[in-house]
Amino acid sequence: MNIVQLSLANLREKKLNSFLSIMLLTLGIGMISLLLLLDKQLESQFKRNIKGVDMVVGAKGSPLQLILSSIYQIDAPTGNIPLTEVNRLARNPFVKTVIPLSMGDSYHGYRIIGTDSSYVRHFEAQLAQGTLFSESQSVTIGAKVAKATGLKIGDTFEGAHGLDGAGEAHGAHPYKVVGVFEANGSVIDQLILTSLESIWQVHDHEEEAPGLAALNELEQGGEAHGEHGKEITSALIKFRNPMGLMTLPRQINQNTSMQSALPSIEINRLFSLLGIGIDTLRALALLIIVIAGLSVFISLYNSLKERKYEMALMLSMGATRSRLFGMLLLEGIILSVMGYVFGIGLSRVGLWLFAQSAEKDYHYDFSQFQLLPNEWYLLGAALLVGFLAALLPSLGIYRVNISRTLAEE
Amino acid sequence: MIYTHGLHFAYHQSKQFSFPDLHCEDGETLLILGESGKGKTTLLHTLGLLIKPDRGQMVLDGRNLEGLTQKEMVQTRAQQIGIIYQKAHFVSSLSVRDNLLLANYLGAKEQDAQKVKYLSEELGFAGHLDKRPWQLSQGEQQRVSIARCLMNSPRLLLADEPTSSLDDNNCHKVIGLLKAQSEAIGASLLVVTHDQRLKDEFPNRVFL
Incomplete structure (x- = not known):
């Protein structure tokens, strides 16, 4: 029994809420990650072949x-x-x-x-x-x-x-x-x-x-x-x-x-044409991530309201407020880490599927599956979303009046 | 051993409570009877260090509890005081077993699986350890909450209307177990209630 197990147990208890939050994060992260992968691979494929041709x-x-x-x-x-x-x-x-x-x-x-x-x-x-x-x-x-x-x-x-x-x-x-x-x-x-x-x-x-x-x-x-x-x-x-x-x-x-x-001019033109679509997709993905953050927020906020008595109980049993605060934050962060892991997985599956069809249609190879440097930033962003979404509800723990809450029921 | 002198608590000007002096030796019991609105829960929360009295003295095991820091209060409450509430409450996402171990964990003591087993057998819910608390009946839940407050072997047991939601049968069973367990670890047991059924169970009584 420890804080991590407690957080996990709480997330398991709210399976549907957790699932929704994770799924939204997975979608958002997956889309951005897939765009990053495609962007990089397209560009490196295009740049490699253009080299030395004026x-x-x-x-x-x-x-x-x-x-x-x-x-x-x-x-x-x-x-x-x-x-x-x-x-x-x-x-x-x-x-x-x-x-x-x-x-x-x-x-x-x-x-x-x-x-x-x-x-x-x-x-x-x-x-x-x-x-x-x-x-x-x-x-x-x-x-x-x-x-x-x-x-x-x-x-x-x-x-x-x-x-x-x-x-x-x-x-x-x-x-x-x-x-x-x-x-x-x-x-x-x-x-x-x-x-x-x-x-x-x-x-x-x-x-x-x-x-x-x-x-x-x-x-x-x-x-x-x-x-x-x-x-x-x-x-x-x-x-x-x-x-x-x-x-x-x-x-x-x-x-x-x-x-x-001139290859350089034509390829830049091609990328700027594609760029509109990519920018739109990226904006959509960011929107999904924001909604995912909102879902984490609402889910934790509701769950804290329901669990107010539990919180007061744990406080009366010797838990410090900072420890329970940490537990609630951890719930948000676990959600975002899971969303990230599944999202990265999803983008690899997407890339693999894309590679299959691209290879068939264009004989081009897109199978580079290692983590991109930008995807580490994406991890940071996911953690930040989880942290911020959990922060506000978690702060509620500092407003719980132990005696009054315990006396209420 | 618990001893109080001149405890007083005020929520605001028109809602003030002055409590009679209390005294309860190790292994003994004290029943505090009072009607609603007499400040029963307030007294219990004061004794349980959940709220601070405006004035008055409390001595637990020869130690004056006045002037403790916030941290010392939390620690004393977790390790030396066990509280049983009117309605049993648990962390609903955890099993009965983990709810008991949680008392050890939050009280910063070693998690004692042996003790969980022993208490569950003594209090008669050994078959329910892996269930969720809400799957148990009211009487069983109250017995689990007794076990939980015994996990850290406290010096003072406080019970707030522990029987008010139980039928006669369960009421006597729960009180009997509470008394027996308290005596077994040599703690002082204070029961606050308006439940007249308990009058005959306790030789020492105080009226609010």
Whole structure:
């Protein structure tokens, strides 16, 4: 028998009240914690992949779409651009590196990207086994692709039209797996990389614009392909110095058939759009926490009124007022700690569920379950709510007149 | 041993009580009879150190209780005085057993599970230790409250109308147990009541 047991017994006695208080706290804390987790993971995912890319060029359209499709591989590409224009850009003195990307096909929902080895270097991807794609129709696959599809080195598969895994298969040109990357948390984990030539070869006989068909006829197709008439989807550009940032984007938008998009600006725009929703949710969660505090307050206030005689009795039996005050405060604090623990648990479950669907839809990994620094502040806030809500009713113990209360009944 | 001299308590100008001098030796009993409004409960609360008299002297076990600090009063009350109220009250969220142990805990004494067992057998509620107090009958509850005030082996037992809500059968049983237990630990037993049934049970009587 001690104060903690007494507090717990009192909370158990008022099961429904305690349940309501804990549930409200759980909801509020859970929501804030989930928002913190998502915020952090989204941001770190987005920032990690953006690193080292100053500008993206692609077909004209929505710049945000271009960024999402070229860097994060989660939106449809805007269209194709002529390789000649990209190569002209690569010769610009402000440009340091150009990573070409060609996309449009997929295998089981995983995108097949035509590029060169600079893309692999950019993401610092390491080979887990095998080699990098080189000869035509050879591919190196990301760790998650290997895991999800079961593809191994030496396996062959056929890419499908489109990015949703529901397109018609390119039966005549199977790809061969020659290597698997180690997982490094970047977008490469969920991609199938091959050379630009492989992509061209697959599409050579299938989708040629009428104008290009005429050109190809002149060149007799096959090996003789020059860079003329070749198309890619987009290119990731890194500048030599900030001057490039000042002049190139405008030049590209005005003088070429391409558009340029700056990842940092587009992503900030995306986050500020999302931010409205997140702010609303956060305000709602705070409101729930305040209501939870109110529920703790009302529950303790009522229970103290009912237990006034018990309090006087305990005081007459030798309890000091400060001890009973502590007992009542403890009840509020136990409620808030339980609300916090369940809330953190709830947010992990929520994150896990989100990760399941996000992984399926976007192949993005959101499974980071450790406690965030901000969640320690959340614990402080929960304790404060419990403490403040319990404080006022608990102070009532100092107003109990022992003799009068005991004589009343 | 309890001894008082010239106790006086005033709630306000028109409600004042002057109490007769009391004397009760160790192991003895004293019945204080009085009608409603005569200040029975006030006297009992004064003796129980729940309120301070305006003037007068109280001596418990040779120790003058005048001029005790608040802390000493709380401690004396918890360890040396046991009070039984008209209607038995308990901490309702705790079991009968824990309610008894609570007396030890709040009196800053070691929690004595053996004593709980012994008293529950003596007072006849050994089968109810794990129940909640409110699940017991009135008579049983009053016996539990007697056990509770015996937990710290007090020197003075005070009972405020302990039998007024009990039927004749339970009334005699409870008073018999109270007297027996008080004598067993050599405490002074003071019973304040208007219950005429108790007159014949006590040789020493004082009228308010």
